[in-house]
Amino acid sequence: MTEMDIALCYESVLPSRGGAETYIGDLARRLARDGHAVHLYACRWDAAALPAATHYHRLDVPKGPRFRRPWLFAAACAEALTHARHDVSVGFDKTWGQDVLYPQGGLHAASRHHNLLKFDSRIARIVAAAGKLFDPAAWSFAELERKQYLGPKKPLIVVNSRMVRGHFEQFYGVAPDTLRVVHSAIDPLRFVAEDRPKRRQAERDTWGVSPDEPVGLFVAMNYRLKGLAPLIRAVAAVPRNRRFRIAVVGHPKFAKYERLARRLGVGDRLLFLGFRSDPKDAYFAADFLVHPTFYDPCSLVALEALACGLPVITTRYNGASELLTVPATGFVIDDPHDAQAFAAVIDQVLDPGYRRSASQAARYAANHWTFEQHYRALLDVFGEIRAAKRAA
Template identity: 75%
Template sequence: MDIALCYESVLPARGGAETYLGDLARRLARDGHAVHLYACRWDAASLPPSTHFHRLDVPSGPRFLRPWRFGEACEAALRGANHDVTVGFDKTWGQDVLYPQGGLHAASAAHNQLKFATGIERAVATVGKWFDPAAWSFARLERKQYLSPKQPLVVVNSRMVRGHFERFYGVPPEAVRVVHSAIDPLRFAADDRLVRRQHERDSWGVTPDTTVGLFVAMNYRLKGLAPLIRSLPHVPRTKPFALAVVGHPKFERYRRLAERLGVADRVRFLGHRGDPKDAYFAADFLVHPTFYDPCSLVALEALACGLPVVTTRYNGASELLSAADGVVIDDPHDAPALGAAMAGLLDHGRRAPMSAAARAAGTRWTFEQHYRALLDVFTEVRRLKRAA
């Protein structure tokens, strides 16, 4: 197939969606598909040599207008092109397939309100959004993407997000394909894992009998770090426990919160890690009390490392968990429930079989399976286009 991928910047060293685009392009090229990239900037060395590059002008101006300019540039560049399938991954429109890996802006905005614990705080935040030009701009752009006369086939990475399409825009479920996110479990293979685990734990100052819960995120507020710290008083002190926090380097407000609650001795703030692999190795379970995650890669990485996962129903990755390898709570603000979920994992007798189940779960949904499911979508689109 002749496949066009549209994304403003493809610099895989920055991680996230850009790493995914590089992985997808290489896998498509390996199968002999012609890959065209429409972008403003890219790292050619991280993409297959056979890639056909189409440079678009770098959008300028205010942040809330740049996606519109990139979308217009994509639309103009693709006009008259004869690709079998065109795919947009972010705030673009007019492609055959749209794959919003970050979920819907409308859903994200609604879930962002949930991070505020009180109705008054949520009301103030809502009023603030009325004066945010980016919020208005992105909402309007999203309506253009999904409610225009030319309807794309939508790919989402969880059933949760598929439900959001129906709830916010009335897009029927049959117009949306669910292809869960995936990782390469081999990224976490290491013959010296036990040595690295011990070295890491020594650097944290935790004893061998201490159970470590790991939290990994850059957006501490949206991913629930404050509610997590507030839940620590509900984790009994009958067994040694520590929470390791990896992510954004600015964490002082959360350190102060831990001090006010009398749990500072149980929290290790580790700051940013370019590669958190050793932190996974050193931990015993992952706790990710997020308010919004279309399908958290952190949860999938934890499973691949054999870590049971504690998360919330606001995480699309919770669909991939079972009682054998994880715990899903309803509300990140429910401190007793979150504390009880962690307390249950302090018992090694319970945690050991969950760790084995987590490792098995982490190998079931691989990037290769994800790629095959996505290729089925592309094949479907090509068939429909030819039939038309």
């Protein structure tokens, strides 16, 4: 494919912060390596983490309340692009006017709906939904999303899972054939380490876990949305004669979950490790991943676990579940609140024979959908846009 002139639009690109900002940095470097001209429209960035040849377009956006700031950035970005002639312009979040919109965090409407599922009672969900009626940010983001996808200029939408594609049809009536699915991906080489066995044992020693004790890993910052409480209840439902631990990595504040584990009599099965800037050694020390999320467009945690040879237990609310082969590389549960069904899946993963075969299958799966393949699929989308614009 011949070189393209590509504009990337995101308010802040500080790749060390993770998430979309890390992704945009990775994408910019890969595009530049192929000789594509990369333009960045943003308010702030870390030039040291971006290609030297990047063309920067600073957008000065006035300060405002949280629910107004996306509108201000989006308007400034749309205005700046009217004076430019790029082959392809790409927006990643709450923007409009670009050729391609790639909402890596999924739809706000779907996120709002799924956030209610974390409550285990109907009454709690009704109360939470009522509270959102008085939240100006919820109203603002919903209106902005309608402007993005239902406005007069329809972008080509890229989504990172078929689940999110379904949400576009469910919430906005967008036909599935007008979207392109490009699953999220990672570079599995990030998790190659010659000293992995040594690091695994060293990490488990700090946990006080013996070499033969199975350990499940839970990694998340938002414990409530990612299903930590349902996980603890499921752990309590696994028979006491089954020996295993669950290591919890993420937010440094976890006292209420420790109390829940003690109240359910499984305080000894949970290891609360707090925040890790790099959880790689935790992956190395674990034997499987448990990610009972209530909403994840396409969880990178699940992909990282596969790259480390860990079978994955997740939910149908995670777009990354589409990349699993059940039961070869893991399991997909319907409802994290169903403690008995959840516990039965954990019990299956505790079988050492299963974990040996699943570990090999997980690595194989990780090596067959990588960031390079993701990048190539995205380039096809960009080429589609350029061809359409030239034909117009």
